[in-house]
Structure formats: C-alpha cells, structure tokens
Amino acid sequence: MSHPNDPALRSFIPVEADSDFPIQNLPYGVFSTAALPTPRVGVAIGDYALDLWELEQDGLLNFDVGPGVFAGRSLNHFMSLGPKVWAQTRARISELLRHDHPELRDNAQLRKLAFVPMKDAKLHLPFAVSGYTDFYASKEHASNVGxxxxxxxxxxxxxxxxxxxxxxxxxxxxxxxxxxxxxxxxxxxxxxxxxxxxxxxxxxxxxxxxxxxxxxxxxxxxxxxxxxxxxxxxxxxxxxxxxxxxxxxxxxxxxxxxxxxxxxxxxxxxxxxxxxxxxxxxxxxxxxxxxxxxxxxxxxxxxxxxxxxxxxxxxxxxxxxxxxxxxxxxxxxxxxxxxxxxxxxxxxxxxxxxxxxxxxxxxxxxxxxxxxxxxxxxxxxxxxxxxxxxxxxxxxxxxxxxxxxxxxxxxxxxxxxxxxxxxx
The missing domain is CATH 3.90.850.10 (Fumarylacetoacetase-like, C-terminal domain)
Structure with a gap:
C-alpha cells in the first residue's frame, strides 16, 4: 500500500493543484446537512466532505475503531483511540480514495451518499474543547510588543x-x-x-x-x-x-x-x-x-x-x-x-x-x-x-x-x- 504522504498519490475525486484538501491531507472535521442535520465526522477531499459514518455503516472502515465512533458530534471519541488507530484510519481512507482502487470508486450508490459537496455541508466545532491554553512563543512578536x-x-x-x-x-x-x-x-x-x-x-x-x-x-x-x-x-x-x-x-x-x-x-x-x-x-x-x-x-x-x-x-x-x-x-x-x-x-x-x-x-x-x-x-x-x-x-x-x-x-x-x- 502506498504511504498516505506519497506526493504521487492521486484520488478519483478531482482535486486542483492549489486545493487545500488533496489525498495527501485528509483532515478531519464534523459536519451536518439539511437532509441529515445530525452532526457526524468527515474528511475533506477536494470540494467534498467524505462522510465517515456512511463508510462505517457500509463496512469499509472495519478495523477496531468500535461502533459509532464517526457518528458523534466531535472527534474526541476517535482521538481517544490513540495513534495506532489514527494511522490505520488514515491509511484506509487514503486507500479508498486512490484513483486505482475500486471499492469506493466503483460503488455509485455509496459514493452518492458518502460524498457531500462542501457548499451543502454545515461545518461545526470539530472537537469538544476540554481546556484552552494560549502561549506567547514568537520571539519577533514578543520583541515588538516589548x-x-x-x-x-x-x-x-x-x-x-x-x-x-x-x-x-x-x-x-x-x-x-x-x-x-x-x-x-x-x-x-x-x-x-x-x-x-x-x-x-x-x-x-x-x-x-x-x-x-x-x-x-x-x-x-x-x-x-x-x-x-x-x-x-x-x-x-x-x-x-x-x-x-x-x-x-x-x-x-x-x-x-x-x-x-x-x-x-x-x-x-x-x-x-x-x-x-x-x-x-x-x-x-x-x-x-x-x-x-x-x-x-x-x-x-x-x-x-x-x-x-x-x-x-x-x-x-x-x-x-x-x-x-x-x-x-x-x-x-x-x-x-x-x-x-x-x-x-x-x-x-x-x-x-x-x-x-x-x-x-x-x-x-x-x-x-x-x-x-x-x-x-x-x-x-x-x-x-x-x-x-x-x-x-x-x-x-x-x-x-x-x-x-x-x-x-x-x-x-x-x-x-x-x-x-x-x-x-
């Protein structure tokens, strides 16, 4: 399997060179839609939010993340599973999005459910903030203010x-x-x-x-x-x-x-x-x-x-x-x-x-x-x-x-x- 950071990777979802969200990124967020107002976890790819809850329902994310981890209102449950699961999940999503991998690419019904145009997605606070600490760590900024x-x-x-x-x-x-x-x-x-x-x-x-x-x-x-x-x-x-x-x-x-x-x-x-x-x-x-x-x-x-x-x-x-x-x-x-x-x-x-x-x-x-x-x-x-x-x-x-x-x-x-x- 190719490494998720491989610059040569391409997705079957069209992504412009100046897009923030190519297959090498796959950032996590929480979104909802007018048709399905309950927030759930997604990944950004090009101009779409990929609904991980839909992939989970379809059995495509079938390693040990536990049921419903992507159905929640925040990333906290997923984050709690630790770095090994983070790496497995990212590698699997990357595999599913590859241009030469058929599982998701050739499943027209699931693609219609799982890919939500960004313009139709309401984006929420991505995680429940337990505590917030602010630092003062730029020497240039601290020097200017001083x-x-x-x-x-x-x-x-x-x-x-x-x-x-x-x-x-x-x-x-x-x-x-x-x-x-x-x-x-x-x-x-x-x-x-x-x-x-x-x-x-x-x-x-x-x-x-x-x-x-x-x-x-x-x-x-x-x-x-x-x-x-x-x-x-x-x-x-x-x-x-x-x-x-x-x-x-x-x-x-x-x-x-x-x-x-x-x-x-x-x-x-x-x-x-x-x-x-x-x-x-x-x-x-x-x-x-x-x-x-x-x-x-x-x-x-x-x-x-x-x-x-x-x-x-x-x-x-x-x-x-x-x-x-x-x-x-x-x-x-x-x-x-x-x-x-x-x-x-x-x-x-x-x-x-x-x-x-x-x-x-x-x-x-x-x-x-x-x-x-x-x-x-x-x-x-x-x-x-x-x-x-x-x-x-x-x-x-x-x-x-x-x-x-x-x-x-x-x-x-x-x-x-x-x-x-x-x-x-």
Missing part, C-alpha cells in the same frame, strides 16, 4: 528565553470559523483617565495563531518525554485569538490576560493531522541559551506552514492581505509548549487546545496582529480604497489561511473567518 511598551533594551522579560510563557484561557468561548464575534465590553482606563469606566472595547485586535489539538491524555502528577508529547498531538487548526487591547492593558498587571481575551477564540473547522504535516517538519530558530533538559528537542518540531491574513471592511468586496508569515519562525515549538505545560504534573486531557501565540516574522509585512502592524495605533495600516485601520471596526471581517506547499500539491487548513458585530 519594544512598544518597555523600550528596546527591555523588550523581552528575563524568563522569556527560558520557557514558553502562557496563560489559561477560556474553553467555553472557542468557536468555529464563521461565528460572528461581538465586540466585548469591559473596564477601560486610558492613560489620561483618573478612574476606569465600563464600555465597549475601542482597540479590538486579532492574533494569527496555530492551535495544537491534544488527542491523548496524560495523568496528573506525570511529566512527559519528547516522544510521549509527540504521540499526544493529534493535529493542528488555524486559530484567531481575538484580543481587546484596551481591556487587557488595564487588567493584566499583576496576573496577566483575562477578560481582554476571554470573549472569543475562533478556530478552523478542519483538523490537519500531525501525520499529514510530517513532510513539512523544520528545525526552529536556534535557542540561546539552551533550554533546560526537559525542554530540549532531538527532532525538528516546527512546521513550514505559510500563513496569511486578509481584512475586509464592510464596504469592501474582497479581503485585502495585511500579513504573510510562516509558522516555522516560532521560537518555542508546540511540542515544547506541551512539555512545559505538563512539567509541573498538570494533567492534559483529550480535546485540550494549545494556542501557539501570535505568529510574527522578521519583516514588517509578517506581523501577526494589528497591534504590531499599526505599531500600537501610531501607524494606520492601508487596506485599500483609502481605507485604513489601527484596530478592528464593527463590520470588519478577518480571514486567516494556511498551507504547506508540497511538490505539485498543498496540505492546507482551509480558513478561519470571523466578522465583528457591535457590542450589546
């Missing part, structure tokens, strides 16, 4: 080069792409105000991130090795950690972000597996000083994922690109973030989501937030037709896309979109 608020000589805090800095966010407000985001309200205290007031955020921002999806649990009191942590990461999603900079600025001393981040975090509906990303592993930047032993990596744990952000004002027809960067720039890898998270004995759960932190690169056009792009509001960004932005306005739509470029194909994430609606 320079803005503390000056060049004190840009990075003393601990930043020794461990991945993070905080516990809110799993309850992680939402799927397409969910409208209400402008948050909170305590505000501009520098020239004597006392705080309560009102709608005026400095609303996005943060371009990737999210690592934890597919295996670790017990409380245990720490992890690099190999154990690697087996726990099921895959990745695009992530927009919406941020109210003015609420955050007043609240974050001494304990860090709270309400300025708690109102919404958007993720893409398709989870691209770690297995599909394997050909795109890269070594991250040299870490100096060397991390403590528990954070040291023997393998290349960064990924070459191209990322871009488009902003569409209400008066625009199409988004204007305001950022283009790459996940490979991250100083602290997602695996190091997981190692650090568990290092105290913190239990990790199936469905935990680890946000990478804002992904910025070394160039000005690679800044992954409006805070950086507009340099804290002092340099308004031109987004076309005479429209400028320092921070997000009501009616603005933010679209993030990401992909790995292979030889004649790409492994993509689709997109994560959110539109700002006024505060109540």
């Amino acid at each position: 320079i803005m608020f503390r000056g060049k000589d004190n840009a990075l805090q003393p601990n930043w080069l020794h461990m991945p800095i993070g905080y516990n966010g809110r799993a309850s407000t992680v939402v799927v792409s397409g969910t409208r985001v209400q402008r948050p309200r909170g305590q505000l205290k501009p520098p020239n105000a004597e006392l705080p007031s309560f009102g709608a955020s005026r400095r609303l921002d996005f943060e371009l991130e990737m999210g690592a999806v934890i597919g295996q649990a670790s017990p409380m009191g245990e720490t992890l090795t690099e190999a154990q942590a690697e087996e726990m990461i099921f895959g990745f999603v695009l992530l927009n950690d919406w941020s109210a900079r003015d609420i955050q600025q007043w609240e974050y001393v001494p304990l860090g972000p709270f309400q300025g981040k708690a109102f919404a975090t958007s993720i893409s509906p398709w989870v691209v597996t770690s297995a599909a990303l394997e050909p795109f592993r890269r070594h991250g930047p040299k870490q100096d000083p060397a991390p403590l032993p528990y954070l040291q990596q023997a393998k290349a744990n960064n990924y070459d994922i191209e990322l871009e952000v488009g902003l569409r004002a209400a008066s625009m027809n199409t988004p204007a690109r305001i950022c283009r960067t790459n996940f490979k720039y991250m100083y602290w890898s997602s695996l190091q973030q997981l190692l650090h998270h568990a290092s105290s004995g913190c239990a990790m759960n199936i469905g935990d989501l680890l946000g990478s932190g804002t992904i910025s690169g070394p160039e000005k056009n690679q800044r992954g937030s409006l805070l950086e792009i507009s340099w804290n509001g002092t340099e308004p960004a031109e987004i076309g037709s005479g429209i400028t932005r320092t921070f997000l306005e009501d009616g603005d739509s933010l679209v993030m896309r990401g992909w790995c470029q292979g030889d004649g194909y790409r492994v993509g994430f689709g997109e994560v979109e959110g539109t700002i609606v006024p505060a109540k």
